[in-house]
Amino acid sequence: MGLIERLRAGEVPEDLIRVAENERIEVEKLRENVVSGVVAIPKNKNHDVSPVGIGQDLRIKVNANLGTSEEYSSLDEELLKLRVATDAGADTVMDLSTGGDLGGIRRAIIRNSSIPVGTVPIYQAAVEAKEEYGNILSMKADEIFKVIERQAADGVDFMTIHSGVTRKALNALASSGRVTNVVSRGGAFLLGWMLHNDEENPLYESFDRLLGIMKEYDITLSLGDGMRPGCLADASDSAQFQELLTLGELVGEARREDVQVIVEGPGHVSFDQIEANVKIEKSICRGAPFYLLGPLVTDVAPGYDHITCAIGATYAGACGADFICYVTPREHLGLPTVEDVKDGVIASRIAAHAADIVRKIPGAREWDLEMAKARKNLDWEKQIELAIDPEKARVAHEERKGQEREACTMCGEFCAMKLVSEYLESPDLRIC
Numbered sequence: 001m002g003l004i005e006r007l008r009a010g011e012v013p014e015d016l017i018r019v020a021e022n023e024r025i026e027v028e029k030l031r032e033n034v035v036s037g038v039v040a041i042p043k044n045k046n047h048d049v050s051p052v053g054i055g056q057d058l059r060i061k062v063n064a065n066l067g068t069s070e071e072y073s074s075l076d077e078e079l080l081k082l083r084v085a086t087d088a089g090a091d092t093v094m095d096l097s098t099g100g101d102l103g104g105i106r107r108a109i110i111r112n113s114s115i116p117v118g119t120v121p122i123y124q125a126a127v128e129a130k131e132e133y134g135n136i137l138s139m140k141a142d143e144i145f146k147v148i149e150r151q152a153a154d155g156v157d158f159m160t161i162h163s164g165v166t167r168k169a170l171n172a173l174a175s176s177g178r179v180t181n182v183v184s185r186g187g188a189f190l191l192g193w194m195l196h197n198d199e200e201n202p203l204y205e206s207f208d209r210l211l212g213i214m215k216e217y218d219i220t221l222s223l224g225d226g227m228r229p230g231c232l233a234d235a236s237d238s239a240q241f242q243e244l245l246t247l248g249e250l251v252g253e254a255r256r257e258d259v260q261v262i263v264e265g266p267g268h269v270s271f272d273q274i275e276a277n278v279k280i281e282k283s284i285c286r287g288a289p290f291y292l293l294g295p296l297v298t299d300v301a302p303g304y305d306h307i308t309c310a311i312g313a314t315y316a317g318a319c320g321a322d323f324i325c326y327v328t329p330r331e332h333l334g335l336p337t338v339e340d341v342k343d344g345v346i347a348s349r350i351a352a353h354a355a356d357i358v359r360k361i362p363g364a365r366e367w368d369l370e371m372a373k374a375r376k377n378l379d380w381e382k383q384i385e386l387a388i389d390p391e392k393a394r395v396a397h398e399e400r401k402g403q404e405r406e407a408c409t410m411c412g413e414f415c416a417m418k419l420v421s422e423y424l425e426s427p428d429l430r431i432c
Contacts, residue, residue: 073100187226317355
């Protein structure tokens with residue numbers, strides 16, 4: 001039985017208890033949220049991994065994308081990225097590999113990961129079709145499902161599946177006047193296949209078959225946004241929302257089969273449209289956990305898109321989004337390096353924490369209060385210990401520590417914290 005079936009039967013699995021303890025939420029409340037579908041705990045029955053809860057009343061989670069390309073296909077580098085992402089505090093990772101031994105890379109990442117692992121199976125199906133037939137368009141529907149089954153057996157915990165890329169969505173796209181059309185790789189693969197073969201998306205048409213695989217391995221279904229906007233000009237258009245309407249229907253079907261499901265969202269969205277996007281998703285998909293790529297709030301910051309992602313993610317999280325897919329500084333420019341991965345995770349963790357404070361997540365504001373006390377006391381070790389990135393905080397402090405033992409070199413003997421503390425503690429203090 002899958003997690004939801006076990007919970008309905010009255011069982012209280014250890015994974016549920018661990019998530020409840022980590023999140024400081026009552027076990028019964030968490031059980032109700034999982035059963036109702038507003039929380040998911042991605043964990044394949046074949047993967048021994050620390051459970052992570054995503055959704056309502058829980059801390060916002062951060063995903064880090066890994067994976068090779070045709071130009072860069074080093075397994076060692078991807079495993080290093082996995083370690084760096086985990087050490088930096090990523091809650092999940094996704095293997096998006098399209099180059100090299102895809103099966104071997106995926107299994108190695110799953111084997112070495114202590115956190116849940118996700119994939120986008122259509123990538124491997126497309127690569128194998130190109131190898132077999134010389135092009136992606138000749139891919140067979142049955143071959144897509146066989147890839148999903150293989151990845152499920154390997155232990156993938158959650159899968160991005162673009163079942164919302166339907167004929168209706170394509171019609172909306174054709175009349176939308178988009179600038180960037182489709183920027184989702186998975187969406188583009190399926191769109192091209194559908195047009196070439198004049199058929200409906202098999203991941204929509206045979207959704208029951210897909211749910212059967214998800215249920216067998218207790219995989220969390222992440223409904224992908226193949227029509228997500230790739231620039232601000234395309235945000236919140238008919239193609240995006242037509243797909244979302246379909247995803248809302250599919251959420252209902254997944255829940256009827258006791259399959260855990262989350263919903264993916266944009267993308268590039270201007271700041272003023274973020275709240276509406278989150279609220280519309282929550283309404284159409286009946287509270288399903290919302291997984292966002294940022295959103296990025298401007299198109300003009302290549303090299304700094306981890307920052308544009310963090311700005312959008314903070315507001316989206318405050319409005320109710322539950323899960324952030326990080327963006328690295330190299331987004332739109334190339335395959336991220338190990339350093340890019342860390343920068344992306346840290347930026348998204350900052351955004352998530354800032355939103356958690358607004359959401360009144362237990363422990364969030366207390367963390368900041370402890371930092372404030374450490375700063376007031378000029379307790380540098382405590383400040384470094386509490387930092388989201390202790391390593392960087394220590395280097396920054398030590399490099400310009402100066403001769404002043406208590407204050408930093410920014411203010412030295414003129415440190416406001418030090419001076420005011422001395423004044424307030426003086427026995428000669430007179431309050432006017």
